[in-house]
Amino acid sequence: MDTAEIRRRFTEHFRRNGHTLVPSASLLLDDPNLLFVNAGMVPFKPYFLGQETPPYARATSVQKCVRTLDIEEVGKTTRHGTFFQMAGNFSFGDYFKDGAIRLAWELITGSVESGGFGFDGDRIWVTVLDGDDEAAELWRSETGIPAERIQRRGLLDNYWNMGVPGPGGPCSEIYYDRGPEFGPDGGPIVDEDRFLEIWNLVFMQESLSQVRAKDDFDIEGPLPAKNIDTGLGVERVAYLLQGKTNMYEIDEVFPVIEKASELTGRRYGADHTDDVRFRVVADHVRSALMLIGDGVTPGNEARGYVLRRLLRRAVRSMRLLGYEDRALPELLPVSFERMKLGYPELEADFARISGVAYAEEDAFRKTLTAGTQIFDVAAGEVKQSGGTRLSGEKAFALHDTYGFPIDLTLEMASEQGLEVDEAGFRALMTEQRERAKADAKAKKGQHADTGVYRGILDAHGPTEWLAYETLETESAPLALLSEGQSVDVLREGSVGELVLDRTPFYAESGGQAADAGIIAFDGGRLEVLDVQRPVRGLVVHQVRVVEGELAVGSSAAGTLHAQVDKEWRVGARQAHSGTHVVHAALRDVLGPTALQSGSYNRPGYLRLDFGWTKALSPDQVRDLERISNEALRRDLPVAADYMTLQEARDFGALALFGETYDDQKVRVVEIGGPWSRELCGGTHVERSSQIGTVVVTSESSVGSGNRRVEALVGLEGFAYLARERDLVNSLTGMLKARPDNLVDRVRETVDRLKSVEKELEKLRAEQLLAATGDLAAGAEDLGGVRFVGHHAAGTGGGDVRKLALDVRGRLGNGAPAVVAVIGDGGGKPAIVVATNEAARERGLSANDLLRAAAPALGGKGGGKDDVAQGGGTDVSRIGEALEAVRTAIRSGSA
Template sequence: MDTSEIRRRFLGHFEAAGHTVVPSASVLASDPNLLFVPAGMVPFKPYFLGQETPPWPRATSVQKCVRTPDIEDVGRTTRHGTFFEMCGNFSFGDYFKQRAIELAWDLVTKPLDQGGWGLEESRLYPSVYVDDQEAVDLWKQVSGLPDDRIARLGKSENYWSMGVPGPGGPCSEILYDRGPAYGADGDFGAEDRYLEIWNLVFMQDELSAVRSKEDFDIAGSLPKKNIDTGMGLERVAFLLQGRENMYEIDVMFPVIERAMELSGRTYGVNHDDDVRFRVVADHVRSSMMLIGDGVTPGNEGRGYVLRRLLRRAVRSMRLLGFEDPALPELMPVSRDKMGETYSDLVRDWDRIARVAYGEEETFRKTLQAGTQIFDLAAGDVKRSGATTLAGEQAFALHDTYGFPIDLTLEMAAEQGLAVDEEGFRGLMAAQRERAKADAKAKKGQHADTTVYRGILDAHGPTQWLAYETLETESRPLALLSGGSAAQVLREGEVGEIVLDRTPFYAESGGQAADAGVLDFAGGRVEVLDVQRPIKGLVVHQVRVTEGELSADADVFAKVDPGWRTGARQAHSGTHVVHAALRQVLGPSALQSGSYNRPGYLRLDFGWTQALSPAQVREIEQVSQQALRADLPVTWDYMSLEQAREWGAIALFGETYDNTKVRVVEIGGPWSRELCGGTHVDHSSQIGTIVVTGEASVGSGNRRIEAFTGVEGFDYLARERDVVSQLTTLLKTQPDDLVGRVGDLVERLKAVEKEVEKARVTQLLAGGAALASASADVNGVAVVVHRADGAGGGDVRTLALDVRSRLDAARPGVVVVAGVQDGKVSVVAAVNDAGRERGVSANELVRAIGQLIGGKGGGKDDVAQGGGSDATRLDEALALVSTDVARMAG
């Protein structure tokens, strides 16, 4: 049974049982504590936490997921993958344990010809939490299995929580026995034998004082009990397809087959090669899915995970013997298989390919540079007589230069060297611990929304009127000071206020919150910020500027009309620039982020190379033409599926309501995006769009900035003033200004060259005198000279010039030191006869460096260095003759 059929049967089974089929959310988690969605329940987390009211009593989904903590285990086990699909069914206060067990057992055991999966009952073992006798009784009742077929496991295996106070409960897993070839009878910890395919979470407890996964207090029972299940699609697929592991299923093995063709090696022959083939299959698919959802390679967060996956795939192909670009050969194979379910991969293929292939090309250059660094390190090891590359060096190659440890091991072996792997692993472990500690610290800062939930439960959602008016008469529902309820906010105090109705736009979708005031009898408060901490509730951060605001005061809420006009112009301008980008660069230039405030917009988009000045001008010109055309700006509400069919663009990383979304159009299909922001009525009302810059904001991401409205005209006026001042100063016309400035720059460069030439001539003019005044030190001609005002280049030039003037037949050494801007530069030069007498320029410079607070080095004939302590320079130079005498014997 192919993977798409397994998925279809799962969704069909639960839809027939009254569940709403919910499409997969983006793999990019909206939870600030998560990089990616790691489980199917994450999109439903607000419902389980009571932060939002679920729109359906029961639901089912097949969710795209990514887990990266076990990335090193990918390919080594049957079950670890970075990207995977998790099938789940969810009950929000509807059915509970018995129905969950019935539905799962029915699908798993129902014959194939009846729409089930037809797994043999004799191979299935339910597991339950050791103290959950109710689950044991229900499994026996539903399945007819005896006691010895039901495994009782502890908290670490069969109790679920989020790791923070909140809902939790016992779990029940369905395990598939793969037979004695995979482990001992009854050893349920042997996951290769007893493979978990489905986990049923009975969310029934309210947890408090959560100290660890196995150490927490149960405060009581949840008022509404929920069901959350997760079934690994890939795991069921390799069982039903008779494969050994998830990498060999129908949607992944074709990549391995292509990798075999490219490398000339065969899967199933060598364990190390098999691991590499599996890494390729997993990482190529995972990378493609991440890019498809808007991730671009970078050095931190999601971008770093993607970069690591892509580079591990390329590295594995190299270790398999294929050194040409691999992703253009492999990723289209994965696209063809996954694109059958996720059509976005096919539609956005140009963008996905450009990002992936560009990163591979960058990595190939990194490998070249890393190889040079490795060769230097290996050379140092050999010269020292050692045979092992230090763990610190291997770690630096990996961490600083992105050079994989496997390549370091491979290349070290080729040169007869070992690598201190234990030292390397220790440094890697320390780095991981630092990362975990940082992540834990960040997680601990997650905002507590309990107080807001209490307000929402008591009073209902805020009546939000930002689309309709700029002014409302309102009543406070709550005042907050320091996160707690307050009866009054005094003059000068900053706090929060929740109103029953508000005209203020709360920050979202890249648009800054409105500014304005709340007037009340005897006073006024200034609105500093407006947010939605939980769905349905609008919270205003305010500062009391006059009087005292009490919780029972009536207020008059007024948005600053100038602020709102500027915000509308900027947000509509963002849509216009986005459409212009796609018109100029092509449909794959998609927005990846934005920010707009009155008069200013910033738009990030996926692109791998800098835009030319001509492209920037064309984007600006297309934008201005849209403004001149006075295009109508309209919006409508529809389902997410309708919006997609209509061609509306949904932004990467944003989450949308599956039942109703707002689509904003500018000029019909020319610009059609999902958006909840405020907008102008016609494009001409934007006033103007002036692009002020275009730059990189990370690998595969560019940023355009622009001014709109009055701020755009102000920017142009400032530039006009600059041009006017320059034309007056240079006595020329605006059209001739560039040529005039260019002529001045060229003349300045020519003068600087002449000045430099004269300076060097003057510097070298004293070379002959210095050479003739050399001192004799034990038969060696020694010249020591201090040249104040000379930099490193000047010092070197003079030292070499003086050395060339010494008698070549007589041993000679020249040491020149210069001081410029408080920094000391030193160069020592020794002729061939001097080196034969044992004089070393390298040793002389090192000795001087110790006294002047610096260092230096080089070869025996020429060495250079520097320092920061000029006060001891004369002392250091005075010791040169002593050092020369010692070296010359």
């Protein structure tokens, strides 16, 4: 049974049993505690935390997941991978333990012909929390499993919580006995390799007030409603049903290993070290495919850094297997062909995905070349010092700073007969991980406390949000908050939060900044600073009390008049619609693989990030601007409609990477019909001409594989063009040229300046050479050493060096000679000391003499015995510095 069929059977089983099928969320779900979605329940977390009301009582999904804590351990065991799929069924106050156990048993042991997985019930074992007699009894009564195959375990194994205050509860894990060839008998408490866990049923029934560890927490009391959260490992079920021994041999993974074996000439299964590398390749290529598909691009921080590590480890592993050509163009299409069966959206996006991956491999190949050179220098230093060991610090620097993998460092060190301080390297890596874990733990503790907002929502219901219909409403105040706590009054000058029963203000979302405006009441006025939705359905206004005093519930408060700044909204609508226009124009210029990965717009301004591997040419930027403005001139209609998420996808609407959309209803905004069709909740113009103009102001990189376009629209765009016009007028006036001749005139002027600079340089050089004869002729005699000490006023570093060397040349080699020249060009001293061969034979070193002079100048420098140079900060003490050289010569030549 292939993996795609396993996914289908799971969701179909639960759909038949009254569950709503929820598509997998993006791996980039907006959660401050997570880099990536790492469990099937994560998209449902707001429901379990009580932050939002679930739109269904039962749900089922197969969620894409990525776990990254132990990337370096991938492949060393055969049970864990970076990317995996978690199938789950969820109950929100509906069925509980009995339903979860019964439904799981029916699917696992149901015949293949009836839509089940067909596992032998006699080989199923389960565990329950020690003390959960209810679950143990239900397993016996619902499934007939004998008591000896129901094992009890402690909190560490069979209790679930989020690691923070919130819901928790006992869990029951389902295991499959793979047979005696995989280990001893006795159930999962004896051997979890033979008895493989495939499904975990969580019985969420308690509210935890404190969580100190997985098995150390305080129970506040029962949850108001009991919930079910389950997770079945799709890959584990796949290798059991496909007769394989591990997840790397299933239909979605093994073809990459086969291709890697073909490319390298190595055989999988012949050598453990090679097998680990094959598994790394297969896992990381698949993981990278799915991450890029969800909008991640390689970078040096957070998600981008994880993706970069995955891609580079895959390439590195292929190199260690003996393959040094470009590997990803051979491997990524193989993974894509398997994964598109379950994720057909990959097909339309593969050109972009592959472009990002291949560009990263090319960059890494250059890194390997540069890293090899750095390694060679480090290895040479070790050998020169008589050592045989490369330090852990150097190996860590190669890894962390230059992206040079430790495995390659070990391999190359061995080739040169050197060891590597692996223990030191590992210690530094551990320190780095501990810092990352501490940071993650600190962030975990900052889980937003939305309880106060949830209480307001429960008490008063959702805000009537009228931002699409009107710019002003008569509204009643429902709650006031200050620093996250409910208050009775907001006084003049203070800043707080206000919740209204209805509002015309747009709350920040989808890249669009919140509206500005005023809320007036009898005897007072509030300035709206920000508008947010801390929980779904509730709109909260951050306000400053400009006049008066507002108290909720008082007769003075009465009805408030909420009014959006009309000009602000006009500019915001222009910017948001302009973002859609620029996105559509970008796809016209670059092709359909140029997809938006982020955006921000405020009145008059927009920026759009998109996946692309190289800078746009000037012609492409001009085309982008031209196509955008042609769309404005065509006065295209702008329309919005609501439909289901699947209908929107079928309709061809584009979704923003990482955004979360309602499965039941989404808003699709069209500009010119199919030309621009995107999921969007922002405010927009009625026709494209109302945007006014689009002026592209910049195109830049925001990380490997990601570019950014910035533009101005409306009056701000016209103002920008007016400033450009004024600049052109000023230049044409100064240069006495027509606008169409301005570029040529500026070029001519620059060329003349360069020519004049060359002439000046030539004259300066002639003057310096003319001065060298006089300087040499005036050399002092310091105990048999001829010395020229000269302050070259207005001269910079390059000329100082040239002058010193020319004077030394004129002094010849017959007698010891030293030249010290100090310039003060640019307001800072520059010193050069030069000695001839006779002076060096007498023990005079230019480097030593420079060090004698440098302190007086407030600087330092260095060089060799024949020439040394340096700089400083104090030009007032040049005479002291030259005298210091004289003193050093006298003492050195005595």
